[in-house]
Amino acid sequence: MATLELVDLAKRFSKKVWGVKKMDLEVNEKEFIVLLGPSGCGKTTTMRMIAGLEEVTRGTILLDGNDITDIPSRNRGISMVFQNYAIWPHMSVYENIAFSLKLKKMPAAEIKQRVQETADMVKIGELLKRLPGQLSGGQQQRVALARALAVRPRLFLMDEPLSNLDAKLRVIMRTELKAIHQKTEATSIFVTHDQSEAMSMADRIVIMKDGVIVQIGTPDDVYFRSANMFVAGFIGTPPSNFFTVKCIYNNDKIALEHSQFTLDLDPKGFEELKEYNGKEIVIGARPEDLLVVPDSEAVFTEEILVVEPQGSHQVVALNLSETIVKMIVSAEAKVKPGDNIGLNFNRKRLHFFNKETEDRIHLKNEVE
Amino acid sequence: MTITKSQLSLSRETRKKMVPYLLIAPVVIYYSMFWLFPVINAVSESFKNVDGVWTFSNYIHIFKDPVFYTALSNTAFLVIFSVTIEFLLAFGLALLINKKFKGSSIFLFLAMIPMALPAVAVGAMWSSGLATRGWLNSFLMTFGFIDDASKFLFLAGGKMSTLWLIIIIDAWTVIPFVMIILLAGLQGIGEDVREAGAIFGGTKFQILRKITIPMLKPTITTAMILRIISAIQIWLIIVMLFGFNRLPVLLEQVVLNYDQLGAEYFERIGLALSVLVAIIVSAAAILYLKVSGSFEKEEKENG
Numbered sequence: 262m263a264t265l266e267l268v269d270l271a272k273r274f275s276k277k278v279w280g281v282k283k284m285d286l287e288v289n290e291k292e293f294i295v296l297l298g299p300s301g302c303g304k305t306t307t308m309r310m311i312a313g314l315e316e317v318t319r320g321t322i323l324l325d326g327n328d329i330t331d332i333p334s335r336n337r338g339i340s341m342v343f344q345n346y347a348i349w350p351h352m353s354v355y356e357n358i359a360f361s362l363k364l365k366k367m368p369a370a371e372i373k374q375r376v377q378e379t380a381d382m383v384k385i386g387e388l389l390k391r392l393p394g395q396l397s398g399g400q401q402q403r404v405a406l407a408r409a410l411a412v413r414p415r416l417f418l419m420d421e422p423l424s425n426l427d428a429k430l431r432v433i434m435r436t437e438l439k440a441i442h443q444k445t446e447a448t449s450i451f452v453t454h455d456q457s458e459a460m461s462m463a464d465r466i467v468i469m470k471d472g473v474i475v476q477i478g479t480p481d482d483v484y485f486r487s488a489n490m491f492v493a494g495f496i497g498t499p500p501s502n503f504f505t506v507k508c509i510y511n512n513d514k515i516a517l518e519h520s521q522f523t524l525d526l527d528p529k530g531f532e533e534l535k536e537y538n539g540k541e542i543v544i545g546a547r548p549e550d551l552l553v554v555p556d557s558e559a560v561f562t563e564e565i566l567v568v569e570p571q572g573s574h575q576v577v578a579l580n581l582s583e584t585i586v587k588m589i590v591s592a593e594a595k596v597k598p599g600d601n602i603g604l605n606f607n608r609k610r611l612h613f614f615n616k617e618t619e620d621r622i623h624l625k626n627e628v629e
Numbered sequence: 630m631t632i633t634k635s636q637l638s639l640s641r642e643t644r645k646k647m648v649p650y651l652l653i654a655p656v657v658i659y660y661s662m663f664w665l666f667p668v669i670n671a672v673s674e675s676f677k678n679v680d681g682v683w684t685f686s687n688y689i690h691i692f693k694d695p696v697f698y699t700a701l702s703n704t705a706f707l708v709i710f711s712v713t714i715e716f717l718l719a720f721g722l723a724l725l726i727n728k729k730f731k732g733s734s735i736f737l738f739l740a741m742i743p744m745a746l747p748a749v750a751v752g753a754m755w756s757s758g759l760a761t762r763g764w765l766n767s768f769l770m771t772f773g774f775i776d777d778a779s780k781f782l783f784l785a786g787g788k789m790s791t792l793w794l795i796i797i798i799d800a801w802t803v804i805p806f807v808m809i810i811l812l813a814g815l816q817g818i819g820e821d822v823r824e825a826g827a828i829f830g831g832t833k834f835q836i837l838r839k840i841t842i843p844m845l846k847p848t849i850t851t852a853m854i855l856r857i858i859s860a861i862q863i864w865l866i867i868v869m870l871f872g873f874n875r876l877p878v879l880l881e882q883v884v885l886n887y888d889q890l891g892a893e894y895f896e897r898i899g900l901a902l903s904v905l906v907a908i909i910v911s912a913a914a915i916l917y918l919k920v921s922g923s924f925e926k927e928e929k930e931n932g
Binding site for chain 1: 819821822824825826827828829830831832835839840843844846
């Protein structure tokens with residue numbers, strides 16, 4: 262259990278290629294942080310620098326206030342789960358888990374107890390004598406997990422640990438990992454490109470793009486108060502729908518004019534849009550914030566292109582002036598391709614973005 | 630109707646089963662004609678005397694000849710030291726190149742040059758280099774390390790220095806070969822298992838000893854077997870540098886007896902010697918496999 266601080270951390274791979282441009286982050290004790298972003302955003306590089314597997318070009322890494330930037334990996338008090346497990350094929354499961362404990366010269370009896378305890382925790386207590394080659398992918402991942410947990414690390418690093426598992430197992434392991442974290446309370450950093458994994462596991466999500474942090478926040482923060490269009494588009498399935506509109510601000514009415522519709526807003530609560538009067542802005546609408554309404558209340562009507570049943574709900578796709586708009590409707594709703602439906606917006610939940618900077622236009626009364 | 634059908638499918642199955650045998654048949658025929666037959670012939674001829682009478686006399690001659698024992702011990706010395714040195718240096722180089730530093734591919738290319746040279750070329754190159762007026766002495770003189778009076782008499786040394794000279798030349802020739810095999814093995818081991826070793830408390834040396842080398846073991850075995858076999862068969866370079874009988878080794882004695890002495894009596898001695906060399910090579914290979922295999926067992930028991 263520890264705190265971690267990254268100060269102005271950067272990594273340059275070659276003259277012009279920066280893996281991480283600038284990274285400032287404070288991780289609290291017992292916190293579960295997820296580094297999230299598309300491939301090439303620098304999340305794995307950041308983790309590898311924390312692990313000591315990658316040299317730091319600039320900046321400092323502080324663990325519990327101590328500078329560990331130039332300390333070798335083995336002395337950092339960390340442990341790590343690798344994407345490809347990286348368990349040692351010539352050692353039994355027992356030897357894999359006991360490796361670090363043996364190097365620490367822990368007494369044999371204690372090692373035995375610790376290994377059994379950890380193996381039981383991740384449900385591989387029966388497999389200790391096996392060689393990794395005799396295990397399934399899921400079991401190998403559990404060995405990697407047990408090996409990392411046995412150390413009782415100050416900081417627990419996970420580099421896309423679930424990405425090689427099949428979809429079903431991945432969801433099971435997510436829950437187990439979260440439960441293990443609640444039990445061990447080890448400060449954890451988890452790297453993934455899967456936003457739903459990030460949402461379901463993180464205390465706080467760090468969203469990265471092109472080597473910089475785009476937003477740090479709780480799952481609710483990044484979902485309901487996305488810092489910019491990238492985050493709004495990256496988080497959530499299906500992602501947010503974007504509509505470019507012209508903002509006409511009168512004191513008694515705001516009209517947002519899209520090529521296909523006009524959305525009227527009561528200026529109360531949207532005062533911040535005043536400075537965009539006459540300019541173009543972007544509306545971000547989550548798929549569940551588009552509502553099917555009777556034609557009389559509709560902001561616009563459109564023909565259904567495709568219906569994707571999901572069991573618990575349905576995803577309806579429309580083609581609005583050559584842009585696919587996706588929305589979520591209840592499982593019971595009778596919708597089929599070719600139907601014309603009337604649509605309205607859940608106005609309180611809309612996001613507004615500056616069209617030039619793509620940054621969020623912050624409103625005073627945002628949804629908490 | 631059904632019977633014919635099942636017969637048909639049976640014959641199809643049989644035909645299918647025959648395919649692999651048909652495919653290897655040419656190789657088997659070629660092998661037996663040009664390899665197996667001469668080998669059997671050589672073995673049987675080694676047990677006959679000049680008059681074609683079955684006898685052990687060829688072997689008795691060899692075992693009574695002190696030169697055979699000198700050749701045997703020289704060969705053993707060469708094998709043990711050259712293979713050990715070659716392995717250590719090649720492994721070091723392979724680890725270095727595997728680091729992929731700037732210019733490592735150029736270094737790899739340069740290191741492979743000796744491998745591309747045929748044994749005769751290597752012999753010619755070194756015999757001209759090591760001669761008292763050879764290029765090695767000229768080189769040293771040009772740069773002022775030695776003067777005309779202190780030229781090295783590389784080829785005039787005693788037995789130990791000639792043996793070591795051969796070991797150095799052999800190592801120079803085959804280190805790239807061993808290195809390539811080990812490098813291929815190293816590249817087959819993912820970077821992440823070594824990184825995991827670093828994370829979980831291993832020093833560089835511990836990672837090498839507990840992770841890299843055990844995982845590389847199949848490759849090491851292959852490289853060692855190949856090297857032991859060809860080190861036992863070293864002869865051409867020795868003959869090119871020292872001529873026959875200056876530094877007797879097993880295969881050189883085979884060539885000497887079979888090819889050089891020009892009497893049928895010695896030809897048969899040569900045949901008998903080559904049979905012995907074949908037995909020694911196989912024995913050495915099996916011995917190595919046994920030894921390395923039993924080490925593996927021991928490790929398992931300790932773990």
